[in-house]
Amino acid sequence: MIQTFRRLFLTILFLSVSTPNLLAADDAEEKSESPIDIMGTVADHDYFKFFGKKLYLPRIIYWADEEGNSRFDTFASTEKAIESGLFEDVDHALVATNGAIKVDFSITSHLIYFWFGLGAVALFTMFAGSRYKKGVGKEVEPKGALQNLFEVFFVFIRDEVARPNIDDKKADKYVPYLFTVFMAIAFMNTFGLLPWAATATADITVTAVLAFFTFVITQFSGTKDHWTHVFWFPGVPLGVKFLMIPVELIGLITKPFALAIRLFANMMSGKIMIIAILGLIFIFNDMYGSVAAYGVSVFSVSMTAILYILKLFVSLLQAYIFTLLSAVFIGMAAESHDHDEEHYHAEHAA
Amino acid sequence: MGLLAAGIGAGIVAIGAGIGIGMIGKAATESIARQPEASGDIRGAMILTAAFIEGVALFGAIICIILALQG
Numbered sequence: 001m002i003q004t005f006r007r008l009f010l011t012i013l014f015l016s017v018s019t020p021n022l023l024a025a026d027d028a029e030e031k032s033e034s035p036i037d038i039m040g041t042v043a044d045h046d047y048f049k050f051f052g053k054k055l056y057l058p059r060i061i062y063w064a065d066e067e068g069n070s071r072f073d074t075f076a077s078t079e080k081a082i083e084s085g086l087f088e089d090v091d092h093a094l095v096a097t098n099g100a101i102k103v104d105f106s107i108t109s110h111l112i113y114f115w116f117g118l119g120a121v122a123l124f125t126m127f128a129g130s131r132y133k134k135g136v137g138k139e140v141e142p143k144g145a146l147q148n149l150f151e152v153f154f155v156f157i158r159d160e161v162a163r164p165n166i167d168d169k170k171a172d173k174y175v176p177y178l179f180t181v182f183m184a185i186a187f188m189n190t191f192g193l194l195p196w197a198a199t200a201t202a203d204i205t206v207t208a209v210l211a212f213f214t215f216v217i218t219q220f221s222g223t224k225d226h227w228t229h230v231f232w233f234p235g236v237p238l239g240v241k242f243l244m245i246p247v248e249l250i251g252l253i254t255k256p257f258a259l260a261i262r263l264f265a266n267m268m269s270g271k272i273m274i275i276a277i278l279g280l281i282f283i284f285n286d287m288y289g290s291v292a293a294y295g296v297s298v299f300s301v302s303m304t305a306i307l308y309i310l311k312l313f314v315s316l317l318q319a320y321i322f323t324l325l326s327a328v329f330i331g332m333a334a335e336s337h338d339h340d341e342e343h344y345h346a347e348h349a350a
Numbered sequence: 351m352g353l354l355a356a357g358i359g360a361g362i363v364a365i366g367a368g369i370g371i372g373m374i375g376k377a378a379t380e381s382i383a384r385q386p387e388a389s390g391d392i393r394g395a396m397i398l399t400a401a402f403i404e405g406v407a408l409f410g411a412i413i414c415i416i417l418a419l420q421g
Contacts, residue, residue, distance in 0.1 A: 039419065160394075164394075258405045258409075261405065261408055261409060261412060262401065262404065262405045262408055265408035265411055265412055266404075266408065268415075269408075269411065317397075320397075321397065321398075321401045324394075324397070324398060324401075325398070325401065328398070
Protein backbone atom coordinates (compact mmCIF):
# COMPACT_ATOMS: atom_id res chain seq x y z
CA MET A 1 0.00 0.00 0.00
CA ILE A 2 2.76 2.43 0.96
CA GLN A 3 4.58 1.50 -2.21
CA THR A 4 1.48 2.26 -4.24
CA PHE A 5 1.22 5.70 -2.72
CA ARG A 6 4.91 6.32 -3.24
CA ARG A 7 4.56 5.45 -6.89
CA LEU A 8 1.50 7.65 -7.17
CA PHE A 9 3.37 10.49 -5.51
CA LEU A 10 6.36 10.06 -7.81
CA THR A 11 4.08 10.06 -10.83
CA ILE A 12 2.42 13.29 -9.70
CA LEU A 13 5.84 14.81 -9.01
CA PHE A 14 7.05 13.80 -12.45
CA LEU A 15 3.93 15.20 -14.08
CA SER A 16 4.13 18.47 -12.17
CA VAL A 17 7.73 18.93 -13.32
CA SER A 18 6.88 18.17 -16.90
CA THR A 19 3.71 20.26 -17.09
CA PRO A 20 5.38 23.59 -18.02
CA ASN A 21 6.29 22.12 -21.38
CA LEU A 22 2.76 20.96 -21.96
CA LEU A 23 1.42 24.37 -21.08
CA ALA A 24 3.90 25.99 -23.45
CA ALA A 25 2.73 23.69 -26.19
CA ASP A 26 -0.83 24.70 -25.46
CA ASP A 27 0.04 28.38 -25.85
CA ALA A 28 1.78 27.80 -29.15
CA GLU A 29 -1.24 25.93 -30.41
CA GLU A 30 -3.53 28.77 -29.53
CA LYS A 31 -1.44 31.30 -31.43
CA SER A 32 -1.46 29.46 -34.73
CA GLU A 33 -4.54 27.74 -36.08
CA SER A 34 -4.39 24.10 -34.93
CA PRO A 35 -2.83 22.08 -37.77
CA ILE A 36 -5.23 19.19 -37.31
CA ASP A 37 -8.96 19.19 -36.85
CA ILE A 38 -9.69 16.24 -34.57
CA MET A 39 -13.41 16.67 -34.08
CA GLY A 40 -13.95 17.54 -37.74
CA THR A 41 -12.51 14.17 -38.72
CA VAL A 42 -14.60 12.24 -36.23
CA ALA A 43 -17.87 14.07 -36.95
CA ASP A 44 -20.52 13.09 -39.44
CA HIS A 45 -20.18 14.45 -42.99
CA ASP A 46 -22.45 15.19 -45.91
CA TYR A 47 -20.13 13.35 -48.29
CA PHE A 48 -18.94 9.83 -48.86
CA LYS A 49 -15.19 9.58 -49.34
CA PHE A 50 -13.97 7.09 -51.87
CA PHE A 51 -10.30 6.90 -52.88
CA GLY A 52 -9.85 10.44 -51.56
CA LYS A 53 -12.68 11.77 -53.74
CA LYS A 54 -15.76 13.25 -52.10
CA LEU A 55 -19.13 12.06 -53.37
CA TYR A 56 -21.73 14.45 -52.01
CA LEU A 57 -24.83 12.84 -50.59
CA PRO A 58 -28.42 14.02 -50.97
CA ARG A 59 -30.04 16.26 -48.39
CA ILE A 60 -33.60 15.44 -47.43
CA ILE A 61 -35.09 18.07 -45.18
CA TYR A 62 -38.45 18.38 -43.54
CA TRP A 63 -38.88 22.03 -42.61
CA ALA A 64 -41.32 24.88 -42.03
CA ASP A 65 -41.12 28.03 -44.16
CA GLU A 66 -41.82 31.55 -42.93
CA GLU A 67 -45.60 31.11 -43.25
CA GLY A 68 -45.44 28.01 -41.09
CA ASN A 69 -46.21 25.55 -43.92
CA SER A 70 -44.44 22.24 -43.54
CA ARG A 71 -42.36 21.39 -46.57
CA PHE A 72 -40.46 18.36 -47.68
CA ASP A 73 -37.49 19.17 -49.93
CA THR A 74 -34.76 17.04 -51.42
CA PHE A 75 -31.51 18.28 -52.92
CA ALA A 76 -28.70 16.41 -54.63
CA SER A 77 -26.11 17.86 -52.27
CA THR A 78 -25.56 20.51 -49.61
CA GLU A 79 -24.27 22.87 -52.31
CA LYS A 80 -27.48 22.49 -54.32
CA ALA A 81 -29.51 23.17 -51.19
CA ILE A 82 -27.65 26.45 -50.64
CA GLU A 83 -27.94 27.36 -54.34
CA SER A 84 -31.70 27.02 -54.15
CA GLY A 85 -31.72 30.00 -51.77
CA LEU A 86 -33.90 28.23 -49.24
CA PHE A 87 -31.00 27.30 -46.99
CA GLU A 88 -27.71 28.85 -45.97
CA ASP A 89 -24.48 27.72 -44.39
CA VAL A 90 -23.94 28.92 -40.83
CA ASP A 91 -20.79 27.50 -39.18
CA HIS A 92 -20.81 24.42 -41.44
CA ALA A 93 -24.42 23.64 -40.54
CA LEU A 94 -27.38 23.97 -42.85
CA VAL A 95 -29.93 26.53 -41.64
CA ALA A 96 -33.16 27.57 -43.33
CA THR A 97 -33.00 31.16 -44.60
CA ASN A 98 -36.62 31.84 -43.68
CA GLY A 99 -38.16 29.37 -41.30
CA ALA A 100 -36.82 26.46 -39.35
CA ILE A 101 -35.69 22.91 -40.04
CA LYS A 102 -37.92 20.40 -38.30
CA VAL A 103 -36.26 17.11 -39.08
CA ASP A 104 -33.13 16.57 -41.13
CA PHE A 105 -33.48 13.24 -42.93
CA SER A 106 -30.28 13.78 -44.91
CA ILE A 107 -28.16 10.81 -45.84
CA THR A 108 -24.76 11.16 -44.20
CA SER A 109 -21.51 9.22 -44.25
CA HIS A 110 -22.34 7.51 -40.97
CA LEU A 111 -25.74 6.44 -42.28
CA ILE A 112 -24.07 5.04 -45.41
CA TYR A 113 -21.72 2.95 -43.30
CA PHE A 114 -24.63 1.87 -41.10
CA TRP A 115 -26.31 0.55 -44.25
CA PHE A 116 -23.07 -1.08 -45.34
CA GLY A 117 -22.89 -2.88 -42.01
CA LEU A 118 -26.48 -4.08 -42.20
CA GLY A 119 -26.06 -5.02 -45.87
CA ALA A 120 -22.98 -7.06 -45.07
CA VAL A 121 -24.90 -8.95 -42.36
CA ALA A 122 -27.81 -9.54 -44.74
CA LEU A 123 -25.55 -10.88 -47.50
CA PHE A 124 -23.59 -13.02 -45.06
CA THR A 125 -26.68 -14.61 -43.49
CA MET A 126 -28.52 -15.04 -46.81
CA PHE A 127 -25.47 -16.78 -48.22
CA ALA A 128 -25.30 -19.11 -45.23
CA GLY A 129 -29.06 -19.60 -45.30
CA SER A 130 -29.02 -20.72 -48.93
CA ARG A 131 -26.29 -23.21 -48.09
CA TYR A 132 -28.27 -24.68 -45.19
CA LYS A 133 -31.40 -24.92 -47.37
CA LYS A 134 -29.45 -27.07 -49.79
CA GLY A 135 -28.53 -29.28 -46.86
CA VAL A 136 -24.88 -28.33 -46.70
CA GLY A 137 -24.03 -28.10 -43.03
CA LYS A 138 -27.08 -30.12 -41.98
CA GLU A 139 -26.55 -33.44 -43.69
CA VAL A 140 -22.92 -32.97 -44.65
CA GLU A 141 -20.20 -30.81 -43.20
CA PRO A 142 -20.24 -27.04 -43.85
CA LYS A 143 -18.21 -26.13 -46.93
CA GLY A 144 -15.86 -23.25 -47.54
CA ALA A 145 -14.30 -20.62 -45.33
CA LEU A 146 -17.33 -18.33 -45.26
CA GLN A 147 -19.82 -20.91 -44.07
CA ASN A 148 -17.40 -22.16 -41.45
CA LEU A 149 -16.87 -18.60 -40.28
CA PHE A 150 -20.62 -18.17 -40.07
CA GLU A 151 -20.93 -21.28 -37.94
CA VAL A 152 -18.14 -20.18 -35.64
CA PHE A 153 -19.83 -16.85 -34.93
CA PHE A 154 -23.35 -18.23 -34.79
CA VAL A 155 -22.52 -21.08 -32.45
CA PHE A 156 -20.49 -18.70 -30.31
CA ILE A 157 -23.44 -16.33 -29.93
CA ARG A 158 -25.84 -19.18 -29.25
CA ASP A 159 -23.75 -21.19 -26.80
CA GLU A 160 -21.67 -18.51 -25.09
CA VAL A 161 -23.96 -15.50 -25.11
CA ALA A 162 -27.62 -16.44 -25.41
CA ARG A 163 -27.99 -19.78 -23.62
CA PRO A 164 -26.06 -19.03 -20.41
CA ASN A 165 -27.79 -15.68 -19.88
CA ILE A 166 -31.38 -16.27 -20.97
CA ASP A 167 -33.78 -18.93 -19.71
CA ASP A 168 -33.07 -22.18 -21.51
CA LYS A 169 -36.48 -22.52 -23.12
CA LYS A 170 -36.56 -18.96 -24.41
CA ALA A 171 -32.91 -18.47 -25.33
CA ASP A 172 -33.10 -19.66 -28.94
CA LYS A 173 -35.83 -17.14 -29.72
CA TYR A 174 -33.39 -14.27 -29.14
CA VAL A 175 -30.42 -15.76 -30.97
CA PRO A 176 -31.34 -14.15 -34.34
CA TYR A 177 -31.46 -10.66 -32.85
CA LEU A 178 -28.27 -11.12 -30.84
CA PHE A 179 -26.43 -12.56 -33.82
CA THR A 180 -27.59 -9.75 -36.11
CA VAL A 181 -26.63 -7.03 -33.68
CA PHE A 182 -23.26 -8.65 -33.02
CA MET A 183 -22.41 -9.00 -36.68
CA ALA A 184 -23.71 -5.54 -37.56
CA ILE A 185 -21.63 -3.85 -34.87
CA ALA A 186 -18.58 -5.95 -35.71
CA PHE A 187 -18.91 -5.04 -39.40
CA MET A 188 -19.48 -1.35 -38.70
CA ASN A 189 -16.54 -1.21 -36.31
CA THR A 190 -14.15 -2.97 -38.67
CA PHE A 191 -15.35 -0.95 -41.68
CA GLY A 192 -14.23 2.10 -39.74
CA LEU A 193 -10.65 0.82 -39.91
CA LEU A 194 -10.58 0.92 -43.71
CA PRO A 195 -8.97 3.92 -45.39
CA TRP A 196 -11.34 6.85 -46.08
CA ALA A 197 -14.09 5.07 -44.21
CA ALA A 198 -16.16 6.43 -41.34
CA THR A 199 -16.97 4.48 -38.20
CA ALA A 200 -20.74 4.46 -37.98
CA THR A 201 -20.64 3.33 -34.37
CA ALA A 202 -18.59 6.42 -33.42
CA ASP A 203 -21.88 8.30 -33.69
CA ILE A 204 -24.18 8.47 -30.69
CA THR A 205 -27.30 8.34 -32.88
CA VAL A 206 -26.33 4.98 -34.39
CA THR A 207 -25.51 3.37 -31.07
CA ALA A 208 -28.63 4.89 -29.52
CA VAL A 209 -30.78 3.25 -32.19
CA LEU A 210 -29.12 -0.12 -31.55
CA ALA A 211 -29.58 0.28 -27.79
CA PHE A 212 -33.21 1.27 -28.39
CA PHE A 213 -33.81 -2.06 -30.16
CA THR A 214 -32.43 -3.87 -27.14
CA PHE A 215 -34.62 -1.74 -24.86
CA VAL A 216 -37.79 -2.52 -26.82
CA ILE A 217 -37.04 -6.24 -27.01
CA THR A 218 -36.23 -6.31 -23.30
CA GLN A 219 -39.52 -4.66 -22.36
CA PHE A 220 -41.59 -6.81 -24.69
CA SER A 221 -40.05 -10.00 -23.37
CA GLY A 222 -40.57 -8.87 -19.78
CA THR A 223 -42.48 -11.46 -17.75
CA LYS A 224 -44.86 -10.82 -14.91
CA ASP A 225 -41.95 -11.13 -12.52
CA HIS A 226 -40.07 -8.38 -14.34
CA TRP A 227 -42.95 -5.93 -14.06
CA THR A 228 -43.61 -6.94 -10.46
CA HIS A 229 -40.05 -6.02 -9.66
CA VAL A 230 -40.49 -2.67 -11.33
CA PHE A 231 -43.82 -1.61 -9.85
CA TRP A 232 -44.19 -3.63 -6.66
CA PHE A 233 -40.81 -4.73 -5.39
CA PRO A 234 -41.27 -7.97 -3.46
CA GLY A 235 -39.95 -8.59 0.01
CA VAL A 236 -39.62 -5.01 1.26
CA PRO A 237 -41.84 -2.86 3.55
CA LEU A 238 -44.73 -0.92 2.02
CA GLY A 239 -43.04 2.50 2.09
CA VAL A 240 -39.95 1.17 0.39
CA LYS A 241 -42.12 -0.33 -2.37
CA PHE A 242 -43.20 3.19 -3.38
CA LEU A 243 -39.64 4.40 -3.07
CA MET A 244 -38.42 1.64 -5.37
CA ILE A 245 -40.78 2.50 -8.26
CA PRO A 246 -38.87 5.56 -9.56
CA VAL A 247 -35.53 3.86 -8.89
CA GLU A 248 -36.56 0.83 -10.93
CA LEU A 249 -38.02 2.99 -13.71
CA ILE A 250 -34.75 4.92 -13.99
CA GLY A 251 -32.95 1.58 -13.96
CA LEU A 252 -34.90 0.52 -17.07
CA ILE A 253 -33.65 3.57 -18.97
CA THR A 254 -30.05 3.66 -17.78
CA LYS A 255 -29.27 0.15 -19.02
CA PRO A 256 -29.72 0.89 -22.75
CA PHE A 257 -28.30 4.38 -22.19
CA ALA A 258 -25.10 2.88 -20.82
CA LEU A 259 -25.02 0.43 -23.75
CA ALA A 260 -25.19 3.28 -26.25
CA ILE A 261 -22.63 5.45 -24.48
CA ARG A 262 -20.20 2.58 -23.99
CA LEU A 263 -20.04 1.58 -27.65
CA PHE A 264 -20.01 5.18 -28.87
CA ALA A 265 -17.29 6.33 -26.48
CA ASN A 266 -15.10 3.31 -27.15
CA MET A 267 -15.15 3.72 -30.91
CA MET A 268 -14.83 7.48 -30.76
CA SER A 269 -11.95 7.49 -28.26
CA GLY A 270 -10.04 5.00 -30.41
CA LYS A 271 -10.44 7.28 -33.41
CA ILE A 272 -9.47 10.41 -31.49
CA MET A 273 -6.42 8.67 -30.07
CA ILE A 274 -5.14 7.68 -33.52
CA ILE A 275 -5.77 11.12 -35.00
CA ALA A 276 -4.14 12.84 -32.03
CA ILE A 277 -1.01 10.69 -32.18
CA LEU A 278 -0.68 11.14 -35.93
CA GLY A 279 -1.41 14.83 -35.44
CA LEU A 280 1.68 15.12 -33.23
CA ILE A 281 3.73 15.02 -36.44
CA PHE A 282 2.01 18.16 -37.76
CA ILE A 283 2.11 19.91 -34.40
CA PHE A 284 5.86 19.26 -34.09
CA ASN A 285 6.34 20.40 -37.67
CA ASP A 286 4.68 23.69 -36.83
CA MET A 287 6.53 24.18 -33.56
CA TYR A 288 10.06 22.83 -34.00
CA GLY A 289 10.52 22.43 -37.74
CA SER A 290 10.59 19.46 -40.07
CA VAL A 291 13.52 17.61 -38.44
CA ALA A 292 11.58 17.21 -35.19
CA ALA A 293 8.55 16.12 -37.22
CA TYR A 294 10.58 13.36 -38.90
CA GLY A 295 11.76 12.22 -35.48
CA VAL A 296 8.24 12.15 -34.06
CA SER A 297 6.82 10.41 -37.10
CA VAL A 298 8.89 7.29 -36.27
CA PHE A 299 7.18 7.15 -32.89
CA SER A 300 3.76 8.21 -34.15
CA VAL A 301 3.54 5.77 -37.04
CA SER A 302 4.66 2.78 -34.98
CA MET A 303 2.25 3.75 -32.19
CA THR A 304 -0.56 4.05 -34.72
CA ALA A 305 0.22 0.62 -36.10
CA ILE A 306 -0.02 -0.86 -32.60
CA LEU A 307 -3.18 1.12 -31.88
CA TYR A 308 -4.75 -0.22 -35.08
CA ILE A 309 -4.22 -3.78 -33.92
CA LEU A 310 -5.69 -2.82 -30.55
CA LYS A 311 -8.65 -1.18 -32.30
CA LEU A 312 -9.31 -4.31 -34.33
CA PHE A 313 -9.45 -6.26 -31.08
CA VAL A 314 -11.56 -3.60 -29.36
CA SER A 315 -14.05 -3.43 -32.22
CA LEU A 316 -14.77 -7.15 -31.92
CA LEU A 317 -14.71 -7.00 -28.11
CA GLN A 318 -17.18 -4.12 -28.02
CA ALA A 319 -19.51 -5.96 -30.38
CA TYR A 320 -19.28 -8.94 -28.01
CA ILE A 321 -19.88 -6.78 -24.92
CA PHE A 322 -22.88 -5.06 -26.49
CA THR A 323 -24.37 -8.44 -27.38
CA LEU A 324 -23.52 -9.99 -24.03
CA LEU A 325 -25.08 -7.12 -22.07
CA SER A 326 -28.14 -7.18 -24.35
CA ALA A 327 -28.49 -10.87 -23.60
CA VAL A 328 -28.05 -10.26 -19.87
CA PHE A 329 -30.70 -7.52 -19.85
CA ILE A 330 -33.13 -9.60 -21.90
CA GLY A 331 -32.41 -12.57 -19.67
CA MET A 332 -33.11 -10.54 -16.54
CA ALA A 333 -36.45 -9.39 -17.94
CA ALA A 334 -37.49 -12.72 -19.41
CA GLU A 335 -36.63 -14.65 -16.28
CA SER A 336 -39.58 -16.09 -14.41
CA HIS A 337 -38.25 -17.24 -11.10
CA ASP A 338 -39.77 -18.48 -7.90
CA HIS A 339 -40.07 -15.86 -5.28
CA ASP A 340 -36.71 -14.70 -3.99
CA GLU A 341 -37.53 -15.30 -0.36
CA GLU A 342 -38.89 -18.79 -0.84
CA HIS A 343 -35.90 -19.59 -2.96
CA TYR A 344 -33.59 -18.29 -0.29
CA HIS A 345 -35.29 -20.28 2.48
CA ALA A 346 -35.43 -23.42 0.40
CA GLU A 347 -31.74 -23.19 -0.33
CA HIS A 348 -30.86 -22.66 3.32
CA ALA A 349 -33.14 -25.37 4.60
CA ALA A 350 -31.55 -27.91 2.31
CA MET B 351 -10.94 26.84 -17.58
CA GLY B 352 -13.10 24.27 -19.31
CA LEU B 353 -9.98 22.71 -20.80
CA LEU B 354 -8.35 22.55 -17.37
CA ALA B 355 -11.45 20.94 -15.88
CA ALA B 356 -11.60 18.45 -18.74
CA GLY B 357 -7.96 17.52 -18.31
CA ILE B 358 -8.17 17.04 -14.56
CA GLY B 359 -11.46 15.18 -14.93
CA ALA B 360 -10.06 12.84 -17.57
CA GLY B 361 -7.13 12.08 -15.29
CA ILE B 362 -9.34 11.26 -12.32
CA VAL B 363 -11.57 9.12 -14.52
CA ALA B 364 -8.53 7.20 -15.75
CA ILE B 365 -7.30 6.66 -12.17
CA GLY B 366 -10.69 5.41 -11.03
CA ALA B 367 -11.20 3.08 -13.96
CA GLY B 368 -7.61 1.86 -13.69
CA ILE B 369 -7.99 0.95 -10.03
CA GLY B 370 -11.33 -0.72 -10.67
CA ILE B 371 -10.26 -2.79 -13.64
CA GLY B 372 -6.97 -3.59 -11.96
CA MET B 373 -8.79 -5.01 -8.96
CA ILE B 374 -11.01 -7.10 -11.24
CA GLY B 375 -7.95 -8.41 -13.05
CA LYS B 376 -6.25 -9.24 -9.76
CA ALA B 377 -9.27 -11.08 -8.43
CA ALA B 378 -9.81 -12.92 -11.70
CA THR B 379 -6.22 -14.10 -12.07
CA GLU B 380 -6.13 -15.17 -8.43
CA SER B 381 -9.30 -17.18 -8.77
CA ILE B 382 -8.12 -18.74 -12.03
CA ALA B 383 -4.90 -19.73 -10.27
CA ARG B 384 -6.91 -21.35 -7.48
CA GLN B 385 -9.37 -23.08 -9.74
CA PRO B 386 -8.01 -23.33 -13.28
CA GLU B 387 -10.92 -25.48 -14.48
CA ALA B 388 -13.37 -22.59 -13.91
CA SER B 389 -11.32 -20.15 -15.99
CA GLY B 390 -13.98 -19.89 -18.72
CA ASP B 391 -16.71 -18.75 -16.36
CA ILE B 392 -14.36 -16.43 -14.50
CA ARG B 393 -13.22 -14.81 -17.74
CA GLY B 394 -16.82 -14.15 -18.76
CA ALA B 395 -17.64 -12.58 -15.41
CA MET B 396 -14.44 -10.55 -15.56
CA ILE B 397 -15.24 -9.08 -18.98
CA LEU B 398 -18.79 -8.29 -17.90
CA THR B 399 -17.71 -6.48 -14.73
CA ALA B 400 -14.91 -4.67 -16.54
CA ALA B 401 -17.45 -3.51 -19.11
CA PHE B 402 -19.61 -2.02 -16.38
CA ILE B 403 -16.69 -0.12 -14.88
CA GLU B 404 -15.61 0.99 -18.33
CA GLY B 405 -19.11 2.29 -18.94
CA VAL B 406 -18.95 4.48 -15.84
CA ALA B 407 -15.48 5.70 -16.82
CA LEU B 408 -16.69 6.55 -20.31
CA PHE B 409 -19.54 8.61 -18.90
CA GLY B 410 -16.83 10.71 -17.28
CA ALA B 411 -14.79 10.76 -20.49
CA ILE B 412 -17.78 12.01 -22.49
CA ILE B 413 -18.34 14.84 -20.00
CA CYS B 414 -14.66 15.74 -20.35
CA ILE B 415 -14.91 15.80 -24.17
CA ILE B 416 -17.99 18.03 -23.96
CA LEU B 417 -16.18 20.37 -21.55
CA ALA B 418 -13.10 20.49 -23.76
CA LEU B 419 -15.18 21.33 -26.83
CA GLN B 420 -16.95 24.16 -25.05
CA GLY B 421 -13.84 25.59 -23.33
